[in-house]
Amino acid sequence: xxxxxxxxxxxxxxxxxxxxxxxxxxxxxxxxxxxxxxxxxxxxxxxxxxxxxxxxxxxxxxxxxxxxxxxxxxxxxxxxxxxxxxxxxxxxxxxxxxxxxxxxxxxxxxxxxxxxxxxxxxxxxxxxxxxxxxxxxx
Numbered sequence: 001x002x003x004x005x006x007x008x009x010x011x012x013x014x015x016x017x018x019x020x021x022x023x024x025x026x027x028x029x030x031x032x033x034x035x036x037x038x039x040x041x042x043x044x045x046x047x048x049x050x051x052x053x054x055x056x057x058x059x060x061x062x063x064x065x066x067x068x069x070x071x072x073x074x075x076x077x078x079x080x081x082x083x084x085x086x087x088x089x090x091x092x093x094x095x096x097x098x099x100x101x102x103x104x105x106x107x108x109x110x111x112x113x114x115x116x117x118x119x120x121x122x123x124x125x126x127x128x129x130x131x132x133x134x135x136x137x138x
Contacts, residue, residue, distance in 0.1 A: 028072045028105070028113040036104040036116035041091070045121055047080075048089040049104045052114075059083045061105040062090050066098060072115055073105040097125045 035050040047062055062080040065071040080090040092102075100121045106114040 023074065023111070025074065025107070025111050025113055028115045030117065031106070031114040032117055034104055034106060034114065034116035036102070036119055038102055038119040038121050040121070040123065043093070043095070045092040045095055045100070045102070045123070046089060047092065047102055047104065047119070049116060051088050052085055052106050054108075056108045056110060057083070057085045058107045058109050060085075060087070061107060062092075063103050063105060064092065065101045069101050069120075070118060071101055071103050072113065073107065078105075095123050097123050099123075 033050065034052075037048050039046050049060070052060070059081050061073040061078040063071040063073050063076045064079045065076050068076055079092060079094070100123060102119045102121060104116040106112075108114070
């Protein structure tokens with residue numbers, strides 16, 4: 001039984017790895033012009049970037065990592081994506097205390113990966129907690 005489970009797991013792992021490779025993404029290229037920025041705002045991290053205008057956008061992917069100082073899609077997954085070139089920001093509401101690394105990846109129809117600089121965000125406990133609205137909020 002142990003061997004059957006191990007075989008199934010290894011088969012799944014090999015198929016998954018092969019399917020990721022088959023996607024054929026090109027080596028990521030750092031493009032500072034992506035202009036990605038991050039700010040802590042109302043218990044969220046707002047990630048924003050400049051609009052990509054070449055017309056070959058497949059999607060924007062925002063990646064986040066606690067441990068990898070150089071995250072990239074698809075190796076590090078993603079927390080947000082859109083195919084709409086006009087959407088140029090995302091609010092990460094799933095934040096926890098600590099240092100986090102964010103990056104915006106512009107994926108083209110030709111499988112290029114234009115990536116922003118990595119944004120390091122240091123979330124302190126009070127930033128991770130949503131604040132109760134006060135009189136000035138209304």
